[in-house]
Amino acid sequence: MAEVSRQFVSEIKRILRNEQIIDDITRRRAFATDASFYQLIPQLVLKLDFIAQVRDVVRLCHEYDVAVTFRAAGTSLSGQAISDSVLIILSDKWRDYEVIDDGEFIRLQPGVIGAHANHYLKDYQRKIGPDPASINTCKIGGIVANNASGMCCGVSQNTYYTVSAMTMVLADGSIVDTGNPESVRDFKSKNAGLLNELWALSDDVKSDSELSELIRHKYRLKNTTGYALNALIDFDDPIDILMHLMVGSEGTLGFIADVTYRTVVEHSNKASGLFLFESPEVACQLVEKLSREPVDAVELLDQxxxxxxxxxxxxxDAFCDNPDASTALLIETRASCATKLAANVESLSNLIAEFSPIQEIPLANDHARNEKLWAIRKATFPAVGAVRKTGTSVIIEDVAFPIDKLGQGIKSLHQLLDKYGYSEAIIFGHALAGNLHFVFTQSFETDEEVQRYDEFMQAVANLVAVDLKGSLKAEHGTGRNMAPFVELEWGEKAFQVMQRLKRIIDPKNILNPGVILNEDPDAHIRDLKVLPAANEIVDKCIECGFCEPVCPSKDLTLTPRQRISLWRRIQQLTAQQSLTEAEETELKTLKEAYQYQGVDTCAATGMCAQKCPVGINTGDLVREIRAENASKSSKLLAKVAADNFAQVTKVTGLGLSASKVASKFLGEEKTDKLGVKIHNTTGKTAPLWYKEWPTKAHKVKPVQSNGSDGLKPLVYFPSCSSRTMGPESKSDDQRSQFEVAQSLLQKAGYQLIVPENLDNLCCGMPFSSKGLADFANDKSEELQSALKVISQGGEIPILFDTSPCRMQIEKSETELPVFELFEFIDKFVLSELSITPVEEPIALHITCSSRKMGLAETLRRVAKTCSTEVIEPHDIECCGFAGDKGMFYPELNESALKTLAKQLPDNCTQGFSNSRTCEIGLSHYSKIQYQSLLYLLDKVSEARPQ
Structure with missing residues (x-):
């Protein structure tokens, strides 16, 4: 590792803003890992906003001989997204897209998440070709740079074959947009030498018939080992050659600033089935036959x-615990219409029957059942991670065999796994492409364990590349992991071609050195990541990064993966018996920084657990840390609040009344300025006050059922937020949420019952979020006791008007019949109403608690009943208000909602949700008024005529 010079850093500081330069040890360590089992600490992390900055930084790296690595989502499995020099990451300004020619093409910047690209194409019944398993997290930059594929992509629909145009930044800062003739002409005139050398290299390869045939053979398979040498024989124009060489180059040839894809058809008619065969040989014989049939995916799973x-x-259960040789195939066929799908199913079912499956779930167009089948396949990788021993890494290798050798490959891999003691290993993969993944756990804590891994990988490399003429990396990229084996797979002549093209395009070797090409034969066993025990809550984390897109603090401080990684380092240093001076300094720095970055700005809403392959809720760790850090005085204050909750809500109401008066006299602009001043001058101990703060709600009085009017009783529990917080002062409807609920539910034939001693009741959420579990449990039990009485032991349904409260009670595993308000409305109320939807767009925010309870579709259905156009802003899964976080750490709320306003069209003037506190921040940062969806439903509905 060459140290980055002070002069280089000085030049960087001249062209970038301070907030774009990350040089503190805390955040540098946060970016030291990707999803692989390697770790490198960058000396400098640069968060760049646009292509001109990339050009200027790369030029400086070229001038000062500084190595630089580009990182998108960091889901790379082979160590290609980390650096011990300069790491370039993308700001949120790299997420633009353009749908072209009715979805036939789509232009995407590298910061767009793969699944979001497909979301933009959904209305056109199109999608991008690549479909990696990490598509909900990985970004276009990484998909292109690794030539990622996936379960249904095969070879023909990967980036190499579906790329139409690309904008690239080369090692000297040169830029070319291959879709812009003027840009191409300019690039050709300024880079004639480079293009001539590429053309000459292409000509040399084409004239070598033996080498050309080797290249053709290698790319009949899935293959991401080394560079895309097929570009040298598939194209004549050096610009086309360069663009296709960039695919799968893993940032070693240039930066991909945007890419235009030719999209592929997404058929809605699909049928899936799962079939178990007695051996891999039988299963793979069927795969050979299926490769010539109308089949879109064949996933193989060993026993x-x-x-x-x-x-x-x-x-x-019949599919499990069979002899080890048993092998399953998950098969899917798709078609443009139901008739064609039925024909496919019939012909395929007849073919499959010829191979005598020992267990089967037949092919069928059953969406709910088929979702479960594909969930089974996707659960295999995390299943290994969930049972691994603490301190071990989960390694997923990725090879491909010619289909006629697939059965032999599976058998031989099983033999090697058993020989080297990986008894927990599993094999699955994309059988149509001959692509297998094998997953196993590995410790790197001792030299003996490292040696075992090395010997195993040497054996695998010889089996795959030499004996069976396959690919050592089919879709995960060469990275550091397979760099020492590229020559073994390709041979000396092809390897020299790769070295030559690297010298042509990156003569100083500054772009991601050590990745793809590496002269160190032990590169795959260097810089190995250690995963020390840190806390049982997070010890199963494999640092894949799947959690990151849904985290509200991802662009402010840390992501869940980074929180865990840093906490591991803190615990590792804390546990060491002796520390060097540098380690002592690092530990002190990490602990101090972690309080704000790791603890204070974590929303702790648990959205990360929804995306984590092993279900880790990093918020649970943070709450535990908060509990450990809680002072005696804060615990005493919490006890006083819990014991005198009615007084707390009363004081809150008085504060809201005062806020309304002050806002009325000050005006909106002065209110916001004064609120910021008070918040800052009190050291942020006073909540941030701004014009969207609610008024004091009308008092909710206990109501008992009198059995009159034939109305059905419902127990209604208004949360502490909705019974203290009314609408905004400028709202047209000044009724409290309870009053609106009364109006609506009465139309449907219900009478609301409210508990006695209401003001002192609380679900416990305010205490739980601060890690004060005992107080939270006490308040929850108190509430449930009151609800049990008023609901006559659970005979009467109980409604919670705010989703976080409903979720908090759900955690206690109560036996009471509790419903979130809109859950009940969707099931029992809508059918009793006559609804005339508004013909204007409305914005809908689905709270994280609703998502976690599986109520997202419920909210959407209710919203679509109320309006002809429902806009659900993309990429905002948690608003970051998180109870009272938005009051005391408003920067979290602001960061989470920074894209909200620009996603709403000018004619959208109303927003709706189902959590009063969330609605405060949503109103402030969207510049439109958000309130409970209840208000709109009441407005557009009438009692259905009897």
Missing amino acids: RALNSVKGKPGLP
Whole structure:
């Protein structure tokens, strides 16, 4: 590692803003890992906003001989997204897209998440070709740079074959947009030498028939080992050659600033089935036949893979615990219409029957059942991670065999895994492409363990590349992991071609050195990541990064993956018996920084657990840390609040009344300025006050059922937020949420019952979020006791008007019949109403608690009943208000909602949700008024005529 010079850093500081330069050890360590089992600490992390900055930084790196690595989502599995020099990451300004020619093409910047690209194409019944398993997290930059594929992509629909145009930044800062003729002409005139050398290299390869045939053979398979040498024989124009060489180059040839894809059809008619065969040979013989049939995906699972997910919904026990040789195929066929799909199903079912499956779930167009089947397949990788020993890494290798050798490859891999003691290993993969993944756990804590891994990988490399003429990396990229084996797979002549093209395009070797090409034969066993025990809550984390897109603090401080990684380092240093001076300094720095970055700005809403392959809720760790850090005085204050909750809500109401008066006299602009001043001058101990703060709600009085009017009783529990916080002062409807609920539910034939001693009741959420579990449990039990009485032991349904409260009670596993308000409305109320939807767009925010309870579709259905156009802003899964976080750490709320306003069209003037506190921040940062969806439903509905 060459140290980055002070002069280089000085030049960087001249062209970038301070907030774009990350040089503190805390955040540098946060970016030291990707999803692989390697770790490198960058000396400098630069968060760049646009292509001109990339050009200027790369030029400086070229001038000062500084190595630079580009990182998108960091889901790379082979160590290609980390650096011990300069790491360039993308700000949120790299997420633009353009749908072209009715979805036939789409132009995407590298910061767009793959699944979001497909979301933009959904209305056109199109999608991008690549479909990696990490598509909900990985970004276009990484998809292109790794030539990622996936379960249904095969070879023909990967980036290499579906790229139409690309904008690139080369090692000297040169830029070319291949879709812009003027840009191409300019680039050709200024870079004639480079293009001539590429053309000459292409000509040399084409004239070598033996080498050309080797290249053709290698790319009949899935193959991401080394550079895309097929570009040298597939194209004549050096610009086309350069663009296609960039695909799969893993940032070693240039930066990809945007890419235009030719999209592919997304058929809605699909049928799936799961079939178990007695051996891999039988299963793979069927795969050969299926490769010539109308089949879109064939996923292979060995018996150990099936055993690892035993009990998973949709998987009969008969598929598990069979002889080890048993092998399953998950098969899917798609068609443009139901008639064609039925024909496909019939012909395929007849073919499959010829191979005598020993267990089967037949092919069928059953969406709910098929979702479970694909969930079984996707659960296999995390199943290994969930049972691994603490301190070990989960390694997923990625090879491809010619289809006629696939059965032999599976058998031989099983033999190697058993020989080297990886008894927990499972094999699954994309059988149509001959692509297998094998997953195993590995410790790197001792030299003996490292040696075992090395010997195993040497054996795998010889089996795959030499004996069976396959690919050592089919879709995960070469990275550091397979760099020492590229020559083994390709041979000396092809390897020299790769070295030559690297010298042509990156003569100083500054772009991601050590990745793809590496002269160190031990590169794959250097810089290995250690995963020390830190806390049982997070010890199963494999640092894949799947959690990151849904985290509200991802662009402010840390992501869940980074919180865990830093906490591991803190615990590792804390546990060491002796520390060097540098380690002592690092530990002190990390602890101080972690309080704000790791603890204070974590929303702790648990959205990360929804995306985590092993279900880790990083918020649970943060709450535990908060509990440990809680002072005696804060615990005493919490006890006083819990014991005198009615007084707390009363004081809150008085504050809101005062806020309304002050806002009325000050005006909106002065209110916001004064609120910021008070918040800052009190050291942020006073909540941030701004014009969207609610008025004091009308008091909710206890109501008992009198059995009159034939109305059905409902227990209604208004949360502390909705019974203290009314509408905004400028709202046209000044009724409290309870009054609106009364109006609506009465139309549907219900009478609301409210508990006695209401003001002192609380679900416990305010205490739980601060890690004060005892107080939270006490308040929850108190509330449930009151609800049990008023609901006559659970005979009467109980409604919670705010989703976080409903979720908090759900955690206690109560036996009471509790509903979130809109859950009940969707099931029982809508059918009793006559609704005339408004013909204007409305914005809908689905709270994280609603998502976690599986109520997202419920909210959407209710909203679509109320309006002809519902806009759900994309990429905002948690608003970051998080109870009272938005009051005391408003920067979290602001960061989470920074894209909200620009996603709303000018004619959208109303927003709706189902959490009063969330609605405060949503109103402030969207510049439109958000309130409970209840208000709109009441407005557009009438009692259905009897």
